[in-house]
Amino acid sequence: MKCEEYQTLIEEYADGMLDERAADRVTSHIAACADCAYFYKELDREQELFSRYQRDVEVTPVIWASIESRIREERAKRPTGIVSRLREQLAGIFAAPRLSPAFAAVLVMIAIGLTVFVMSRLNSTQAPDQVATNNPSNPPGVSSSAPPKSPAPPQPEPKPEGIENTERKPRIVPPRKQPSNTALTPAQLVQEAEQKYLTAIAMLSRDMNKRRSQLDPMMLARFDASLAEIDRTIKETRQVVKGNPDDPIALQYLLAAYSKKVDVLREMTNNNNDTNN
Amino acid sequence: MIEAISLVGQSSGHAGTLMNSSEELIARARRGDDEAFRLIFDRYGRPIISFIYDMVGRRDLAEELTQETFVRAYKNLKALRDDTKLSTWLFGIAKNVARESLRYKHRETDKVGIDDDRVIEISDAKLPPDRELLDKELNGVIRDALGALDEDKRLVFTLKIFQQRSYEEIAEITGSSIPKLKTDLHRARAEMRRRIRPYLGAGYEV
Numbered sequence: 001m002k003c004e005e006y007q008t009l010i011e012e013y014a015d016g017m018l019d020e021r022a023a024d025r026v027t028s029h030i031a032a033c034a035d036c037a038y039f040y041k042e043l044d045r046e047q048e049l050f051s052r053y054q055r056d057v058e059v060t061p062v063i064w065a066s067i068e069s070r071i072r073e074e075r076a077k078r079p080t081g082i083v084s085r086l087r088e089q090l091a092g093i094f095a096a097p098r099l100s101p102a103f104a105a106v107l108v109m110i111a112i113g114l115t116v117f118v119m120s121r122l123n124s125t126q127a128p129d130q131v132a133t134n135n136p137s138n139p140p141g142v143s144s145s146a147p148p149k150s151p152a153p154p155q156p157e158p159k160p161e162g163i164e165n166t167e168r169k170p171r172i173v174p175p176r177k178q179p180s181n182t183a184l185t186p187a188q189l190v191q192e193a194e195q196k197y198l199t200a201i202a203m204l205s206r207d208m209n210k211r212r213s214q215l216d217p218m219m220l221a222r223f224d225a226s227l228a229e230i231d232r233t234i235k236e237t238r239q240v241v242k243g244n245p246d247d248p249i250a251l252q253y254l255l256a257a258y259s260k261k262v263d264v265l266r267e268m269t270n271n272n273n274d275t276n277n
Numbered sequence: 278m279i280e281a282i283s284l285v286g287q288s289s290g291h292a293g294t295l296m297n298s299s300e301e302l303i304a305r306a307r308r309g310d311d312e313a314f315r316l317i318f319d320r321y322g323r324p325i326i327s328f329i330y331d332m333v334g335r336r337d338l339a340e341e342l343t344q345e346t347f348v349r350a351y352k353n354l355k356a357l358r359d360d361t362k363l364s365t366w367l368f369g370i371a372k373n374v375a376r377e378s379l380r381y382k383h384r385e386t387d388k389v390g391i392d393d394d395r396v397i398e399i400s401d402a403k404l405p406p407d408r409e410l411l412d413k414e415l416n417g418v419i420r421d422a423l424g425a426l427d428e429d430k431r432l433v434f435t436l437k438i439f440q441q442r443s444y445e446e447i448a449e450i451t452g453s454s455i456p457k458l459k460t461d462l463h464r465a466r467a468e469m470r471r472r473i474r475p476y477l478g479a480g481y482e483v
Contacts, residue, residue: 004350008463015437017444045477046470050413050438053419057330067318070348071311233384 001029006036043274197258204265215268223268230261294319300360307354314354318347324440325371332375332434334424342378346371368442368450372432373452379428391396415476422470434460 006029012018013026030037212220237254244250297316304312325346330339349370423431432451433435436442446453470477 008459011463011466012459013442026343027367042470042477043466046437046466048475049473049476051414052410052415053362053439054416055327055330055420056416057326059326059343063322063326063340064315064318065342067347067351068311068315068346071314071351074348076310080398115338 003036003039006033010036010040011043011229014040014047030122193205193255194258197255197262199266200262203257204262204269208265208268211269223264226264227261230257230264233257234261299363303354303360303363306351307433308433310341314351317363321367322347324364324475325367328435328440329371329375331423331439332372332428332431333378334420338378342371342374346374349374362449365442365446365449366442368440368446372450374435376428415473418473418476419469422469425472426468428466428467430451433461434465434469 006026007149009018009022009026010030018026030040071138215223234254234257237250237257240247240250278466297313299320302313302317302320306317322343326339326343329342329346330336330424333339333342346367350367353370357363423435426434429451433447433453436447436450437444444455446457447453447458451458453461
């Protein structure tokens with residue numbers, strides 16, 4: 001080995017980054033080579049000079065005061081309570097697997113699509129009935145009361161119980177929520193989506209279990225860790241949804257967590273296919 | 278991992294938290310304990326601001342970017358996966374913040390690249406005997422030499438030489454492979470050596 005090559009090793013030796021065997025080789029060479037011994041000495045002197053470098057900068061109380069102020073602003077913006085906790089947890093999960101840029105892009109797209117879809121459905125089910133029923137000027141497709149999959153046909157006003165058909169006099173009926181058999185509630189919407197996700201998850205899991213032995217063990221461990229974390233989130237989010245079935249954010253996160261699980265399983269399968277090809 | 282924290286210049290209110298592991302502080306900060314986050318700042322503020330200053334070369338900017346680093350850390354505390362790597366994680370955020378600043382603000386005019394003629398001049402001149410003056414001059418030379426390194430080399434050099442991070446930690450912070458960072462570090466050292474060589478001579482005892 002030439003002295004030039006030794007110089008790189010001498011630097012690593014000075015950094016304490018060489019194993020015992022390599023360090024022995026370097027010390028033997030330094031003992032036998034005047035140029036490299038000089039280089040090593042110079043490196044030591046450089047380090048000494050650098051250790052005396054003083055910067056024209058200090059950590060002042062003003063810096064912390066600014067940070068503290070910005071943290072307070074940040075906290076004021078955050079939603080409080082369990083929804084916030086779930087949001088942060090989910091954000092962490094999305095950052096967890098770090099699989100591939102393509103996968104990340106797909107996740108983002110799905111998350112956005114899901115959010116738009118669920119929120120639009122939730123908005124439609126939560127929109128005041130008055131607006132939809134009393135405003136015939138709403139052009140088709142603009143009315144927020146019509147769910148996209150099952151448009152509700154005009155329903156006759158149901159008669160209150162106990163009043164026979166014989167009573168034909170016009171009555172003043174106070175505005176009230178019109179029962180709809182076709183518009184899905186948020187809970188029903190989630191149930192429907194949940195069923196679809198569960199079916200997809202079951203299929204993918206079955207497929208994956210058959211191929212587990214062919215997957216790289218380290219990759220498998222990472223996938224399993226991600227899945228375990230997603231399952232935990234699903235469990236916790238479902239509890240929140242159970243207690244608060246109309247909370248749009250909780251519902252949104254539950255669906256996003258299912259979506260995430262589908263994607264991780266899909267990624268596992270794809271990875272397995274790539275390995276085999 | 279228990280780390281003692283320096284209480285120099287701090288109020289006595291912190292005395293009860295003399296020994297706090299990073300993990301404990303993170304857990305408390307995640308629960309909304311501002312005092313815990315303050316202790317994290319107390320512990321890592323100085324190395325972070327030094328690192329950023331070495332990267333951007335300006336005090337006011339280093340202060341501003343240090344604030345940004347800790348605010349981002351606060352916002353993303355729950356995304357920190359391995360609590361034992363708080364310091365590496367903070368340096369990673371600081372690196373991103375510094376790089377964004379360098380990339381988008383184009384402070385070319387603020388960079389003080391060292392002039393080779395000046396090196397020759399110093400090397401030819403008789404060094405003043407006063408140690409303090411000499412140190413001051415050396416500080417300027419090191420700062421300018423750092424500013425003249427390209428960004429990747431400056432990053433690796435600063436993390437290794439001034440912050441004493443291991444190669445593995447630097448790889449995590451920078452996202453570079455270890456062979457690449459070794460190459461960058463070797464080249465950065467060579468450039469820095471060339472620029473501070475006058476101070477390595479016999480006239481400047483260390």
